[in-house]
Amino acid sequence: MSCVTTQDRAVAINPTRSCAPIGAMLANYGIHGAITINHGSQGCATYPRHQMARHFREPVEVASTSLTEKTTVYGGKNNLLSALKNIWERFNPTMIMVCSTCLSETIGDDIPGIIDEFKDNNPEITIPILSVKTPSYIGNHATGFDNFLKEIANNLPDRRKKKGETNGKINIIPGWVNPGDIRELKHIVREMALHAIWLTDYSETLDGGYYEPRPHFARGGTTIEELQSSSKSIATIALQRHIGGDAAHIYERRHNVPAHILPMPIGLENTDAFVDTLTEITDHTVPEILQVERARLLDALVDTHMFTSGLRVALFGDPDILEGLTSLVVEMGMTPAYILTASESKPWAEHMVEVTQELGVESEIIIKSDLHELHKRIKAKPVDLLIGHSKGKFIADAEKIPLVRVGFPVEDRFGYHRRSIVGYNGAISLVDEITNIVFERRATGVVSNTLLELGVEGPSTMPLLIPNGNGNGKH
Template sequence: MAINPTRSCAPIGAMLANYGIHGAITINHGSQGCATYPRHQMARHFREPVEVATTSLTEKTTVYGGRGNLLTALKNIWERFHPTMIMVCSTCLSETIGDDIPGIIDEFKENNPDITIPIISVKTPSYIGTHTTGFDNFLTELANSMPERRKKKGETNGKINIIPGWVNPGDIRELKHIVREMGLHGLWLTDYSETLDGGYYEPRPHFARGGTTVEDLRSSSKSLATIALQRHIGGEAARVYERRHNVPAHILPMPIGLANTDAFVETLTEITDHTIPEALQVERARLLDALVDTHMFTTGLRVALYGDPDLIEGLTGLVAEMGMTPAYILTAAENRPWAERMVELTQELGVESEIIIKGDLHELHKRIKAKPVDLIIGHSKGKFISDAEKIPLVRVGFPVEDRFGYHRRSVVGYNGAISLVDEITNVVFERKATAVVSNTLLEIGVEGHTSIPFAYTNGNGKH
């Protein structure tokens, strides 16, 4: 049982990742609601139309199987849209009744030899894992099925496979900025920075602009290396590239904050021998300056963090760099390796934290009631705790439904960290009802007036 859970269902993760491939379409093999709920969540967060097909399983297909519905759906999608790729994701229902989705896809290919586009299946029953599980399973299946074998040893495309993980379009754009400044070329697995944050075009294109092409996916086996920027979303896919195609794998923490972004930039230099350009050095120095300028306001504050494991690991590093204590760190995932890593990380950072796995926001609320915090960081569902306890909420993660444009923001890289430092510090100012005059923190009076001890000098030099 979960009360106000922090997670979503597994299929939404595969659907989101598939949106990062140009011209790809998802077929959700389940009931209509299993497609409607993820579309609803994604549309409210990204503010874009989200198209997902469904096999619309009913009571009859639950008893007799959904083979016919899936074959019809595959035919309809091809004839109506002519996509570049089709991804079929399973659901609780189709997994429980035992439909052999890969076998049904093979039957469709045999009966339609003229349809040569890739059709992959991803296992995403919602009773196993969370939305991050679905995203990770998609990436692993992609790494196993899409890349072509190198025709000759040492053949390379000169690019670096970069797996951003579950991030926002603004985050992908910031990561692209870093790679460009390094003078490198990234092959993004996957890239929905435009497909889920696009422009208004007349006439409307057949498929949303942007996204990684199928041709790029085919050539990803020839890349110089693979960098997974989240350990638990894409880490296994990076290892698949290393095992199957001898593409070196680098699995890093999400590049939030100074140390984690440094790790990403330094990895790029190790792979290519490129030097760090002045532009990135300036951005790093600006982040350091922001941390110094704000430390007197943030040091010692207690923070509650919740959300996806990789996001929370990155945020923990940043709040520690700001001098704050991550008092509660909660994720819905039942991920013991992550929890053990977080114990090590908090010990390295010298902070005392309560780390909660497979938790919900009801559990977090109970702890905050018993021992309050100064700040909450997480997605929109934490607003109920924020409102009840009068504790400010800094919105980060998925979904953010009660604010506009947050999907365009970045929390990664030096620039993303600067924005987060600014937002957190401004929330602290508002929380303490303070004014800053000449770098002096002044408490606001009861009636909204500031009581300021002051001195003056008259013309005779008397005070």
């Protein structure tokens, strides 16, 4: 049976988490023409910009109120009022989002009150100005993203004027994913002849093209008008339970838009759940192209099972991506030996115990933890594969274990933000990558669907064949 553990240390060593403001900043980048003001010191804006730029390879613009020792003592009200005025006059944005920091929350600045004062003094400025609470001593980057979505759901949608009035669209909350993932989700929705409002969509704003002249704002993103009409959608689908699930329930409670909370659509079963939900909501049938993609994924799982079955895997990252990855690796015949996250969510851990039991595997689910703790576990009982973001490279290098890079941040490889791991196509790509890494690291080649062990020879200088999960023994 799976068990739940946590680390005893208070200090984090090689943490898997980022700060809360970066989550709100990323989500805000999915709204066309929106600008973020980080109400804190300059470093509180520089660090998230640095992390996002290294992952997405795009310039990231975030304003800062640049709090100093003086404003820490006397408050940052004047700095924020000036920042709001400057941003409006210089950029003329469609929306301004003010995210708090550890500093501004600790000194007690009333950010909503300061915004109200700014609006009263500048009645000609009618764009939405939102305040999002993102102190990093409460939660992490996923918390910041989720808090932003809740502010959107509470403040931007119009009230339905008539009972039953709809726009015929579906609100889809992808959660923390890559631009390539959003494009794959759009492909699924488009092939089903459906229309969606994406909360939010940074598939172009953080993976755009080179245009001359440079546009005033990056192309793409969900418009304010779409967000305002999202209260008239026929349903809301949150594709991550912990990022967007609460926002979906807000739409259901405030606007009578039914909420569907799904696991992240990684792998066959989870993607089926997404497609089936779309058919249930709309009565649309699954088109042939999606049926073909599903069949191709099944074929990939069958073709690779003899190479991946029985491998022990360590997974680390955010709760939602871990739930999806767990399902996929089990579909590949692997065992998720360790599943580690920085989140403190005990309900998620209990849910993962249920998930692993349903999948028929035993895992150690480690919450509120870091990669140093994972490294200790792997030293004591090694695994064959690591799956997570770039910070796992220290374990991979030290223990000579291959690392499959997914999630955020991936900063030591190029173009991973354009890849997709969701949907049938994303799963096929991930299955291929995992299997090819097994080939590269564990074998000199493949003969008759059997891996040849690296550096091992039999009695007659013939390579020793290792068990491969299809019933073959050693020869």
